[in-house]
Amino acid sequence: MTEKITVALAGNPNVGKTSIFNAITGSKQHVGNWPGVTVERKMGKRKHKDIEMQIVDLPGTYSLTAYSLDEIIARDFIIEEKPDIVVQVIDATNLERNLYLTTQLMELGTKLIIALNMTDLALAKGDSIEVQKMQEFLEVPVISTIGSRGGGIEDLLDSITEEIHRTRTNENVFVYDGEIEKSADELGNVLADDPYYSHYPSRWFSMKLLEGDENIIKKAKESGNYPQIRKILQRTDADSFEAKIADQRYKTIQTMLRQVCNINTDHLSGSDMVDRVVTNKYLGIPIFLSLMWAAFEVTFTFATPFMNIIDIFFGWLAETASDVITISWLASLVGDGMIAGVGSVLIFLPNILLLFFMISLMEDSGYMSRAAFIMDKVMSKIGLHGKSFIPLIMGFGCNVPAIMATRTIEDSRDRLITILIAPFVSCGARLPVYVLLAGAFFGRDAGIVIFGLYALGIFVALISAKLMRSTIVKGEDTPFIMELPSYKIPTLKGSILHMWERGKIYLKKAGGIILIGVVGIWLLASIPAPGSGGTFASEEIYGTTDSMIGFIGQIIEPLVAPLGFDWKIAVALMFGVVAKEIVVGSMGVLYGVGDNEDSLTEILAAGAMTPLAGLGLMVFTLLYVPCFACIGVIKRETGSWKWTVFQLLYGTGLAWIFAFVLYQVGSRIGLFA
Amino acid sequence: MEQHYGKTEITFAALAGVLYTILGMYHIAEGIGIDIGIYEGMAGSLFIPGDILGGFCLVVTGGVFLYGFKEMMQGINAGVSFLYVGILMSLLFMMVYLLIMGGNLLDSFIVPQDYEGWSIMETFRPGIYLGILSLAGILYWKDRFSLNEVLVFREGA
Numbered sequence: 017m018t019e020k021i022t023v024a025l026a027g028n029p030n031v032g033k034t035s036i037f038n039a040i041t042g043s044k045q046h047v048g049n050w051p052g053v054t055v056e057r058k059m060g061k062r063k064h065k066d067i068e069m070q071i072v073d074l075p076g077t078y079s080l081t082a083y084s085l086d087e088i089i090a091r092d093f094i095i096e097e098k099p100d101i102v103v104q105v106i107d108a109t110n111l112e113r114n115l116y117l118t119t120q121l122m123e124l125g126t127k128l129i130i131a132l133n134m135t136d137l138a139l140a141k142g143d144s145i146e147v148q149k150m151q152e153f154l155e156v157p158v159i160s161t162i163g164s165r166g167g168g169i170e171d172l173l174d175s176i177t178e179e180i181h182r183t184r185t186n187e188n189v190f191v192y193d194g195e196i197e198k199s200a201d202e203l204g205n206v207l208a209d210d211p212y213y214s215h216y217p218s219r220w221f222s223m224k225l226l227e228g229d230e231n232i233i234k235k236a237k238e239s240g241n242y243p244q245i246r247k248i249l250q251r252t253d254a255d256s257f258e259a260k261i262a263d264q265r266y267k268t269i270q271t272m273l274r275q276v277c278n279i280n281t282d283h284l285s286g287s288d289m290v291d292r293v294v295t296n297k298y299l300g301i302p303i304f305l306s307l308m309w310a311a312f313e314v315t316f317t318f319a320t321p322f323m324n325i326i327d328i329f330f331g332w333l334a335e336t337a338s339d340v341i342t343i344s345w346l347a348s349l350v351g352d353g354m355i356a357g358v359g360s361v362l363i364f365l366p367n368i369l370l371l372f373f374m375i376s377l378m379e380d381s382g383y384m385s386r387a388a389f390i391m392d393k394v395m396s397k398i399g400l401h402g403k404s405f406i407p408l409i410m411g412f413g414c415n416v417p418a419i420m421a422t423r424t425i426e427d428s429r430d431r432l433i434t435i436l437i438a439p440f441v442s443c444g445a446r447l448p449v450y451v452l453l454a455g456a457f458f459g460r461d462a463g464i465v466i467f468g469l470y471a472l473g474i475f476v477a478l479i480s481a482k483l484m485r486s487t488i489v490k491g492e493d494t495p496f497i498m499e500l501p502s503y504k505i506p507t508l509k510g511s512i513l514h515m516w517e518r519g520k521i522y523l524k525k526a527g528g529i530i531l532i533g534v535v536g537i538w539l540l541a542s543i544p545a546p547g548s549g550g551t552f553a554s555e556e557i558y559g560t561t562d563s564m565i566g567f568i569g570q571i572i573e574p575l576v577a578p579l580g581f582d583w584k585i586a587v588a589l590m591f592g593v594v595a596k597e598i599v600v601g602s603m604g605v606l607y608g609v610g611d612n613e614d615s616l617t618e619i620l621a622a623g624a625m626t627p628l629a630g631l632g633l634m635v636f637t638l639l640y641v642p643c644f645a646c647i648g649v650i651k652r653e654t655g656s657w658k659w660t661v662f663q664l665l666y667g668t669g670l671a672w673i674f675a676f677v678l679y680q681v682g683s684r685i686g687l688f689a
Numbered sequence: 690m691e692q693h694y695g696k697t698e699i700t701f702a703a704l705a706g707v708l709y710t711i712l713g714m715y716h717i718a719e720g721i722g723i724d725i726g727i728y729e730g731m732a733g734s735l736f737i738p739g740d741i742l743g744g745f746c747l748v749v750t751g752g753v754f755l756y757g758f759k760e761m762m763q764g765i766n767a768g769v770s771f772l773y774v775g776i777l778m779s780l781l782f783m784m785v786y787l788l789i790m791g792g793n794l795l796d797s798f799i800v801p802q803d804y805e806g807w808s809i810m811e812t813f814r815p816g817i818y819l820g821i822l823s824l825a826g827i828l829y830w831k832d833r834f835s836l837n838e839v840l841v842f843r844e845g846a
C-alpha cells in the first residue's frame with residue numbers, strides 16, 4: 017500500500033529550494049537567482065520507496081514573523097496545513113543567518129529535516145562542516161546536497177521516508193532566560209484550557225505572543241480566554257522580549273557553529289572581492305550602467321541578422337499565400353492580416369530572447385542582487401529601497417512578473433508604490449514599437465533613442481514614486497536586510513531555460529491575443545464605413561477612411577491630433593491596449609505592408625509620419641495604459657479597482673502631456689525637421 | 690600580513706587603467722564632435738568611433754583599474770580585487786565587441802545588398818585590441834581565476 021505525505025520545502029531566499037524541488041519532482045521550472053521568484057506555491061509529486069510525496073516549494077523567508085507576505089504564506093502553510101515533514105534548505109556558506117530560521121521552525125514542532133545545500137560552494141571557499149556533529153546538536157537529520165546538480169537528493173528522500181515513521185518533536189530545544197520562560201509557561205497553561213488553540217503548537221504560539229506578533233495576537237483575540245492572555249501580555253514588554261529572544265537564538269547558533277564548523281576566514285572569497293568592486297561607492301553605479309549598455313548593445317546588433325532572416329521568411333510566406341489563395345478577400349485576410357500582423361511582431365523575437373538571455377545571465381550570476389544593493393541609495397532618495405529595484409529591473413522583460421515579484425516587499429505602502437510605477441519600466445513588448453520607429457526615423461542613432469526611452473521610463477517611474485510617496489501614499493522608511501548570494505558562473509542550460517520561460521510568453525502572445533487582435537483589425541479595415549458604399553474587403557477601402565477602422569479612427573483622431581498623430585496611429589494605440597506589440601502589428605495592416613514590397617520601416621521613413629511625431633508615439637507607447645495582462649495583475653496584486661484605475665489614468669495622462677509638449681514645442685523650434 | 694600582489698600587478702593596473710581611460714575619452718570626444726587627434730586621421734587609425742556610451746564603458750573599466758592601482762599603492766591587499774574585476778570587465782566588453790562584429794558579418798551574408806563596399810574592419814573597435822592586454826593578464830594569472838561553478842580568486846604573488 018502506498019502512503020501519501022506532504023513535504024514542504026522551506027528556507028531563506030536563494031538557498032536552492034527550487035533547484036531541490038526540481039531535482040525531486042523532475043518538473044521543468046524556473047531556476048534563478050532572484051530573491052522572490054518563488055512567490056507562488058509550486059507543487060510536485062514524487063514516489064519514493066512506496067511513499068507518494070506531495071512536494072511544496074514555499075516562498076523564501078528569513079524568519080517566521082509576520083513582516084512580509086512571503087513569511088505569512090510560508091508559516092500559515094506550515095501551521096494551518098500541517099505538512100507531514102518540513103525540509104529546510106540551508107545555504108552552507110551562510111549558516112548563521114540560515115539557522116535562525118531553523119530555530120523558529122523547530123519551535124513549530126513539525127518534523128524537520130535539514131538539506132545542507134551549496135556544499136560545493138562551501139568547499140570551494142575552504143570551509144569545513146561536520147554534518148554528524150551538527151545533526152547531534154540540532155537533533156534533526158542533516159543531509160548534504162548540491163541542488164543545482166541534483167547531488168544528495170536520493171539521501172534526502174531516504175531520510176524523509178525514515179523520518180516520517182519516527183515519533184519525535186523538537187519543541188523546547190531552546191531555553192530562554194527566566195522571565196521569558198516564566199511568561200511562556202503561564203501562557204502555555206492558559207492556551208491549554210481552550211481547545212481553540214489545540215490546532216497550534218503551544219510553545220510557538222506563546223513565544224509569538226510574547227514577541228508581540230500582530231498576526232498571532234489577532235488569532236488569539238478570537239478565543240474566549242483572550243482576556244487572561246492579555247493580562248499576562250500587559251505585564252511584559254514585547255519589544256524587549258523580541259530582542260532578547262532573537263539575541264538568545266543567535267547565541268545558541270554561534271555556540272553550535274563554533275563546534276561544528278571551521279569557516280575559512282583567512283582569505284577574501286571571490287565573491288567578496290567582486291563585491292568590493294561592484295558595490296564600490298564611486299564605481300558601483302557606473303559599472304552597473306556600463307553592463308546595461310553592453311546588454312543592450314548585444315541585443316540590438318547581434319539580433320539584426322536573425323531579424324532579417326525572419327523578415328525574409330515572412331515576406332516569402334506572404335507572397336506564397338497570395339499566390340496560392342485565389343479568393344481575394346481570403347488572400348487579403350491571410351496575407352495582409354495574419355501573416356503581416358504576426359510577422360511584424362515575430363520579427364522582434366530575436367531581440368526579446370537576447371535581452372531576456374542577458375537579464376538571465378545577470379540574475380543567475382548573482383549580479384542582479386548587487387545592482388539592487390547599489391541602487392538602494394538612489395532608491396531611498398525617492399522613498400523606496402533596493403528591494404523595489406529588483407522587480408523594476410525585471411520589468412524590462414515583462415511587467416507582469418515584475419509586479420508579482422513585489423510580493424517580497426514587506427511594507428505594504430512600498431509595495432503599492434512599486435506596483436504603480438512598475439508599468440513605466442519599458443517592457444519587451446514595447447521594444448518592437450521603438451525598434452520600428454527609431455529605425456525608421458533615426459537610422460544610426462536608433463540605439464541612443466531607444467536607450468533614451470528606457471531611461472525616460474525609469475525617470476518617470478522614479479519621479480512618480482517620489483510624488484506618490486510625498487502625497488497619496490505617505491509612509492516611513494523601513495529598515496531592511498538584503499542578502500547577497502555568492503556569485504556563480506551561470507550555466508548555459510539554466511540561462512537558456514530561464515530565457516525561454518519568459519520568451520515563451522511573448523511567443524504565446526503572438527500566436528494568441530495578437531493573432532486575434534490583427535484579425536480584428538483586418539476585419540475592421542475591410543468592413544466598409546457606414547455610408548461609404550464600398551464593398552467588403554475590396555482593395556479600394558482596405559485600411560482607408562472608407563473602412564470601419566477609418567471611421568472609428570476619425571472619431572478618436574481629435575483626441576490625439578494635438579500630439580501630431582493621425583487616425584491610423586489613434587487606431588493602433590487603441591488596439592495597443594490589448595498588447596503593446598499590436599501597435600506595430602496594426603500599423604502593419606494600416607500602412608498595408610502585406611500589399612507592398614516596401615517594409616513598414618521604409619514607408620514610415622518615406623514620410624508617412626514626421627520624426628517628431630514618431631518620437632512622440634514612442635513616448636506615448638511607453639507611458640500610456642499598460643496591456644490587458646498587466647492591468648489584470650495590478651488589480652489582483654493591489655486588490656483594488658481604485659488603484660488600478662488610478663494607474664491607468666495617471667499613466668495615460670502623463671503620456672498625453674509628454675507627447676503634447678514634445679510635439680508642440682518640438683515643431684515650433686523645428687526639432688528633427 | 691602577507692602581501693597579495695607585487696610590481697607586476699601594480700604596473701598592469703596602471704597601464705590598463707591609463708589606456709582604457711584615454712581611449713574611452715577619445716570615443717566620447719569623437720561622439721561629441723571634438724577633434725583631439727595629434728595627427729590627421731588618428732581616430733581612424735586607432736579604430737575609434739564617435740560613441741559616447743561605448744566610450745563611457747571604457748572609461749569605467751579604466752576607472753576600475755586605476756582604483757586598484759591607487760589601493761595597491763597604498764598597500765591595501767584587497768586592492769588587487771579591482772585588477773581582477775577590471776580584467777573580467779575588459780574581457781566582457783571585448784566579447785561584446787566581437788559579438789557585434791560577428792553579428793554584422795552574419796548580416797552581410799543575409800542581406801548582401803545592404804553591405805556593398807562594407808568591410809568587416811569597420812566594426813573593429815579599441816575594446817577588442819585593448820582586451821588582448823587583459824587576455825594576456827588572465828593567462829599570466831590563470832591559477833588565480835577558477836571559473837567552475839563558483840568564481841574564486843586565489844591569492845598569489
Ligand SMILES: Nc1nc2c(ncn2[C@@H]2O[C@H](COP(=O)(O)OP(=O)(O)O)[C@@H](O)[C@H]2O)c(=O)[nH]1
Pocket residue numbers: 027028029030031032033034035036046047048049050051052054076133134135136137161162163164165380504510838839
Ligand atoms: N553552486 C551551487 N549552486 C546552487 C546549488 N543549489 C542551487 N544553486 C543555484 O542557486 C541559485 C538559486 O537557486 P534557487 O533554487 O532558485 O533558490 P530558491 O530561491 O531557494 O528557490 C540558482 O542559480 C541555482 O542554480 C548548489 O548546491 N550549489
Ligand SMILES: [Mg+2]
Pocket residue numbers: 030033034035053054
Ligand atoms: Mg525558488
